[in-house]
Amino acid sequence: MSNRLKTGLILLTIAFLLGCILVQMFTQTLKSEITTLPDGYHNVLIRVPTTFEFCGEQVPLYDEEVKESFDKELYINVFRHSSTSLIIKRSEKFFPIIEQILREEEVPEDMKYIAVIESGLENVRSFAGADGYWQFMEETAKEFDLEISKEVDERFHIEKSTRAACKYLKRSYKKFGNWTLVAASYNRGMGGMNAALRNQNAISYYDVALNNETARYIYRALAFKEIMQHPEKYGFVIPKELRYPPVKYRKIPLDTTINDISALAVKYGMSYKTLKYHNPWLLMNKLTFDKKDLKNKKEYILLVPQNPPMPHSNVLAQESLQMQKMLDSILHEEDTVIDIQDVK
Incomplete structure (x- = not known):
């Protein structure tokens, strides 16, 4: 057998072995990707109960x-x-x-x-x-x-x-x-x-x-x-x-016309949006009682959470007040006041 033929056979053998190794590596990688589930994923087996x-x-x-x-x-x-x-x-x-x-x-x-x-x-x-x-x-x-x-x-x-x-x-x-x-x-x-x-x-x-x-x-x-x-x-x-916890409420009876429910919300330390969230049956910013309602002593119950979140508007107002106070303080400091004569 000539040297060229021997060399060719050796190279073919090496190529074949390398191919086998690559195929095996690819198969293992693919198998791993299929069977390895991300954290938090639940591989659920669903089976209908035998009795229900x-x-x-x-x-x-x-x-x-x-x-x-x-x-x-x-x-x-x-x-x-x-x-x-x-x-x-x-x-x-x-x-x-x-x-x-x-x-x-x-x-x-x-x-x-x-x-x-x-x-x-x-x-x-x-x-x-x-x-x-x-x-x-x-x-x-x-x-x-x-x-x-x-x-x-x-x-x-x-x-x-x-x-x-x-x-x-x-x-x-x-x-x-x-x-x-x-x-x-x-x-x-x-x-x-x-x-x-x-x-x-x-x-x-x-x-x-x-x-x-x-x-x-x-x-x-x-x-x-x-x-x-x-x-x-x-x-x-x-x-x-x-999970979303149950809310503890105060129950406030309403038996007379309210022309501004948002003002009532402020009275109870919350925003109108929060009051509406807990009382979605209220469709408008008012609640009207006519003569018939008053005669029949009609009553609604308003649910007021015991610990409502502070309205974000209040937070912003407090922040604005603090900012104004800080600016006023800076402007009234002597070393920050520039005399126009000094500039000249």
């Missing part, structure tokens, strides 16, 4: 369609991470209020998840005209004794809107005798839900073909119940101190 209840009623998870629908909503809301995290944070503030009212009204506690899927526990407005924590339409809200006017909208009042929701749910329960159907009727309406059952010869939510929104409605409630009862299981590790 809603309002004390068994969910028929032996039905594969039911199981898949539950699984779908779990996946959607677990991996909608920022939105679900914020709902968990808000629940620390609002669930105690909602749960107490549900107990007082003898409505199952699981109905709090209806408020979760309706509004995310926020005072939101929908394009359809439904407003507040429980997303009441104006006509329905008035039917269940919520006041709506130019100055007041009690759909944005957490306590009063929850009471109104309880009235609806109890009336629906008298009709259906089943809390799962009651919850579904909150979305579809009592008449719509009743028609669907009658037309399909069914008595269970899980047996009725419905429009897409109502067909998903209960499964969304189930998913949030499972996630919010076991947040760490699904990667939501949110310490108590990072």
